Amino acid sequence: AKVSSSSGALQLRVHPTVLLQIIDFYERRPENQLQVIGTLLGSSDSKGQVTATNCFSVPHSESEDSAAIDIEFQRAMFELHRKANPGESIVGWFSTGSSIRAPSVLIHDYYSRECRRPVHMLVNAEVDDSRPRMQFRAFVSTTFGVPGKTKGTMFVPIELRNEAYDDEAAACRVMQSGRNNIKRAVSLLDDVGNVRSAARNLSRMLEQVIAYVDSVLTDQQKADPQLGRSLAQLVNTVPKLDKETFDDMVNSSTKDLLMLSYLTTMIRTHLDFNEKLIAM
Amino acid sequence: QSFQSLQRKRGIMSYSHHRRPYQHGHGYGYGHGHGHGHGGYGGGGSHSQQPQPSAASVAAAAVAAASAPAIDDEDASSVQQVVMEGLVVLKIAKHFHEEQMSGNRIVQGLLFGLVQDTRLEITNCFPFPRQSDDEEAANSGFGIVPVAEFDAAKYQLDIQKNFRQLNADYLTVGWYQSSAGAEFLTKEFVESQFHYQVGVLDAVALVYNPLKTSRGQLEFRAFRLSPALVKLMSDEDNVNQQRMKELMVNQANLVQELPVIIRNSHLANVLLAELEDSVASNAFSGLSLAMGSQLERQMKSLSTGCEVILQESSKYLNYQRSYKKYEKALQDQKMKIVYENQQRAQRGEEPLSEDAIDKSKLPKIGNPPVALDPVLVSAQLHQFTSELLETVGQSYGKLMLAEGIQFN
Numbered sequence: 001a002k003v004s005s006s007s008g009a010l011q012l013r014v015h016p017t018v019l020l021q022i023i024d025f026y027e028r029r030p031e032n033q034l035q036v037i038g039t040l041l042g043s044s045d046s047k048g049q050v051t052a053t054n055c056f057s058v059p060h061s062e063s064e065d066s067a068a069i070d071i072e073f074q075r076a077m078f079e080l081h082r083k084a085n086p087g088e089s090i091v092g093w094f095s096t097g098s099s100i101r102a103p104s105v106l107i108h109d110y111y112s113r114e115c116r117r118p119v120h121m122l123v124n125a126e127v128d129d130s131r132p133r134m135q136f137r138a139f140v141s142t143t144f145g146v147p148g149k150t151k152g153t154m155f156v157p158i159e160l161r162n163e164a165y166d167d168e169a170a171a172c173r174v175m176q177s178g179r180n181n182i183k184r185a186v187s188l189l190d191d192v193g194n195v196r197s198a199a200r201n202l203s204r205m206l207e208q209v210i211a212y213v214d215s216v217l218t219d220q221q222k223a224d225p226q227l228g229r230s231l232a233q234l235v236n237t238v239p240k241l242d243k244e245t246f247d248d249m250v251n252s253s254t255k256d257l258l259m260l261s262y263l264t265t266m267i268r269t270h271l272d273f274n275e276k277l278i279a280m
Numbered sequence: 281q282s283f284q285s286l287q288r289k290r291g292i293m294s295y296s297h298h299r300r301p302y303q304h305g306h307g308y309g310y311g312h313g314h315g316h317g318h319g320g321y322g323g324g325g326s327h328s329q330q331p332q333p334s335a336a337s338v339a340a341a342a343v344a345a346a347s348a349p350a351i352d353d354e355d356a357s358s359v360q361q362v363v364m365e366g367l368v369v370l371k372i373a374k375h376f377h378e379e380q381m382s383g384n385r386i387v388q389g390l391l392f393g394l395v396q397d398t399r400l401e402i403t404n405c406f407p408f409p410r411q412s413d414d415e416e417a418a419n420s421g422f423g424i425v426p427v428a429e430f431d432a433a434k435y436q437l438d439i440q441k442n443f444r445q446l447n448a449d450y451l452t453v454g455w456y457q458s459s460a461g462a463e464f465l466t467k468e469f470v471e472s473q474f475h476y477q478v479g480v481l482d483a484v485a486l487v488y489n490p491l492k493t494s495r496g497q498l499e500f501r502a503f504r505l506s507p508a509l510v511k512l513m514s515d516e517d518n519v520n521q522q523r524m525k526e527l528m529v530n531q532a533n534l535v536q537e538l539p540v541i542i543r544n545s546h547l548a549n550v551l552l553a554e555l556e557d558s559v560a561s562n563a564f565s566g567l568s569l570a571m572g573s574q575l576e577r578q579m580k581s582l583s584t585g586c587e588v589i590l591q592e593s594s595k596y597l598n599y600q601r602s603y604k605k606y607e608k609a610l611q612d613q614k615m616k617i618v619y620e621n622q623q624r625a626q627r628g629e630e631p632l633s634e635d636a637i638d639k640s641k642l643p644k645i646g647n648p649p650v651a652l653d654p655v656l657v658s659a660q661l662h663q664f665t666s667e668l669l670e671t672v673g674q675s676y677g678k679l680m681l682a683e684g685i686q687f688n
Contacts (some may be wrong), residue, residue, distance in 0.1 A: 016555055017370040023547050024367050024404075028447040053374065057446055070445075077442050083435070084389075084407040085378060127550055134554050162558040167373040167493045169559045174498045175366050175542055176556060179549050185363075186542040191674035194497045198567050199681055238685060246686055250679055257679075260575060261672045264665045267582065271658045274593065275530055 012119050012138040013051045013163040016172055018094075019123070019136070025057035026096050026125050035062075037095040037107060039074060039114075040121060041081060041088040050091050050119050051163070056081065060107075067103030069110065092119030098126065100139070105153050108141050120155060136160055209234075357482045359538065360398040362502040364486075366544040366552070368405045369498070375407045376458045376490050390436060391454040392443060395482050400502075400538075402486070403449045405456060406439050408432075452476075454502075456486040462663035463581055465535070465656060473505055473535075474513050484538060491574075496565045502538040509534050512652075524651055531659040569682060571675045578668045585661040592654035 018040065025036045038057035044050040056077050060069040081088060093111045095104060100122065111118040117140060124135035138160040145151035164172065178186040189197060209231065215221045241249075368391070379387045389407035393400065436452065443450040454476060457464065464487050476483035482504075489499035505513075508527045524530075544552065621631040 015374065016559055017367075017374050019551055019555070020367045020370055020548060023545075023551050024365075024448075025446065027545060027547060030447060053378075059445055073442065073445060076438070080406075080435075080438055080442065083409045085375075085409075087378065125547060125551075127547070134551060162555060164559045165374060165377045167377045167490065168370055170493050170496050171366075171369050171373045171498055172552060172555055172559050173496070175369065175544060175552055178366075178542065178544055179553060186544075188498055188500060188540055188542070191497075191670040192677055195567065195674050195677045195681070198496075198564055202564065202567075241686065246683070250683055253679055254676070256575075257672045257676050260579070261669055264582070264668045264672075267586065268662065268665045271531065271589070271661055274589065275655070275658060 010048045010050065010117075010119070010140055010158045012092075012121065012158060012160045013049060014121070014136070014138075014160060015051070015053045016162065016164050016168050018052050018055045019162075021055050022057075022094055022096065022123050023125060026123075033061075035095055035097045036060075037069065037093060039078065039090055039111075040092040040094055040119065041078075042091045043087065043089065044091055044117075052091055052119075052121070054081065054085070054088055055094060062101070062103040065102050067106050069107060071110075090115040090118070092121065094121040094123060096123050096125055098124045098135075100155050104155075105141075108153070108155075112141075119158070121160070357504065358398055359395060359400045359482045359484075361400070362484060362486075362538050362540045363399050363401045364500065364540060364542050365401075365403050366542055366548055368402050369500070369542055371405050371407075372456055372458075372486075372488050372500075373490075373493060376488065379410065380490070386458055388455060388457045390439065390452055391456055391484075391486060392440075392449045392451060393453045394449050394451055395453065400453055400482055400484060402453060404443065408435070452480060453482060454480075454484040454486060456488060458488045458490055461489065461491055461578060461581065462667040463660070465660040465663055467653070467656060470505065470509070470513075470534070470652075470656065473503070474510065477505055477510060478514070486540075494565075495568070498542075500540050500542075502540050503535045504538065506533050506536050524655070529652075529655065531655050531662060534655065534659045567678060567681070569675075569678055571671060571678075574671060575668070575675070578664060578671060582661065582664045582668065585657060585664055588657050589654065589661065592657060596654070 022036075022038070025038060029036045036057050037060050038055055040052045041054040041056075042050065042052040058069050058074045058077070060067060062068070078090065090111070092115065093107065095107075100120075104120065108118060108120055111120075120139045120141070122135075122137045122139065124131075127134060138158050139155035140158055141153050142156050143151050144154045174188075175186050212221070212227075213231070216223045372389070375389060376387050387407065389405055391402050392404040392406070393402040395401070440450040440452070455472065457469070469485065473483070473485045476485070484502045484504050487501045487503065489501075492499040506529075508529050512524060512527050512529050624631055
């Protein structure tokens with residue numbers, strides 16, 4: 001049997017929005033359904049990199065060897081999404097589950113009609129003690145078999161990478177703190193709160209570094225020259241200013257800030273005053 | 281260990297129409313929100329199941345409901361807190377990011393979710409397409425929908441239909457909008473929120489501040505109009521000084537802010553943990569000491585706001601002056617008539633009635649200035665000042681931090 005591959009160096013980049021949505025769809029699936037499937041939206045460039053930035057799930061039903069999806073729904077949803085963001089087009093489809101099943105070929109076939117080279121993403125969201133990590137895999141399909149005689153379709157795994165816009169990455173990072181909270185709540189801090197939490201993180205990281213240095217000094221751990229070099233670099237990046245220059249800088253900045261807060265409070269008092277006058 | 285499908289309470293309500301958020305100077309094209317009778321959402325009571333209306337009947341009902349039901353205090357929303365899912369956070373952030381790349385500064389969309397006790401949970405959202413007045417832009421093929429053609433009601437209905445099939449919440453609980461800093465309290469904002477609130481009592485406006493995200497923070501704020509403001513605006517022709525005093529609408533009383541927290545399901549938290557290493561962002565970009573441009577921008581908004589307030593005040597003073605002139609002229613005429621009547625009584629003739637006042641001789645006064653505008657602007661300025669004070673506080677903290685690092 002010859003394997004004729006039609007895929008180049010294909011790579012799928014997934015945004016966290018897509019993953020979170022898939023998890024959400026999975027949680028909301030109807031009682032009798034084991035898996036959900038849906039369309040992946042995004043863009044693909046000429047070098048074979050496909051980026052998935054959005055997705056929506058599609059009602060479907062499947063059995064041992066057949067599958068049916070609501071094509072009308074798929075089209076209507078796609079139209080809606082396209083109105084909202086015309087830059088996104090269909091790049092493939094996703095399914096939850098632990099392995100590729102027979103009906104997937106049929107579904108993949110449908111998507112090949114919708115886009116040029118659909119990517120199939122498989123998400124295994126079943127997490128338990130024996131399998132503590134989620135699994136994300138991506139595939140494209142190729143035909144294989146004896147030319148002229150029996151042919152079949154095979155799913156070839158391709159590389160899958162997480163990528164995110166800066167905004168998305170920042171949002172994800174802020175939401176990490178929800179893991180340690182009993183109520184799973186992430187409250188949004190105001191400016192000063194953010195500085196405080198960033199400072200706390202910084203001091204925690206510094207403590208770890210200091211503990212490491214201490215243990216090396218007391219011969220409990222072997223010294224790693226590369227680590228030592230980066231540590232030296234770190235210490236050197238703190239700009240060395242003499243006390244006077246630094247004090248000057250701090251003072252002038254403080255003066256600016258005080259002036260601003262004075263002006264602002266004054267404006268506020270004026271506003272209230274103005275209001276009272278008009279009301280008369 | 282399959283995860284049980286979440287049991288969610290869902291109220292089936294008739295679709296509420298809403299006016300498209302930003303009216304670029306066109307007339308009101310749609311009926312007001314379909315006010316439907318409901319006994320409030322609190323306590324998870326059973327909702328009356330209303331039959332799903334067809335689009336035509338909903339439009340007719342909207343027209344009929346133009347005489348909105350009287351709003352009394354019992355209808356005040358019982359929501360105290362807004363809970364967002366991480367999904368919505370990411371979708372809004374992504375929506376803004378993609379729109380920003382094509383130059384659009386303000387992005388808007390719908391929020392879906394449900395109300396539970398005192399919490400408003402936002403579980404999903406969907407963006408509005410870009411709309412523009414510019415004919416050229418609309419035909420350039422970038423998917424910008426011309427303002428006049430966009431049927432917001434149908435768009436919302438479509439989304440709700442589809443969401444229902446996906447088992448997602450399809451109850452519109454509000455709308456979202458991005459804003460540059462604290463700059464969101466405009467006339468259009470208040471009007472849009474008013475229409476949403478009339479349709480859905482608990483509707484909130486979610487304001488996303490993308491400037492903070494670039495510094496590693498997240499800012500989402502939820503607002504709704506105060507009951508006093510809703511009462512004021514529900515009687516459109518009568519928005520004047522008098523009523524505002526009656527209802528005690530002043531700049532502190534325009535909008536109420538609700539605390540926002542983000543909550544993710546367990547599975548979503550597992551996913552976030554998986555992503556922690558691969559989706560990296562600079563956790564300390566917010567500690568940068570370079571706040572100059574930020575402070576400048578905020579000062580600029582403050583100063584333009586102050587100018588607007590000055591204009592409004594002078595408009596008001598001018599109006600007062602011209603009104604006084606008018607009154608004085610009116611009085612003069614009245615005195616003349618009284619005098620004339622006295623003379624006529626002497627001569628035994630019929631007295632003139634007051635209607636004989638020659639209206640055309642009176643000085644002209646323009647319309648009284650819209651009373652709500654200066655209050656809006658001053659509320660907006662208040663937002664600016666709070667924002668500025670916050671930034672000042674933050675900068676000061678960072679300075680102290682830098683000082684500590686230098687000398688330890």
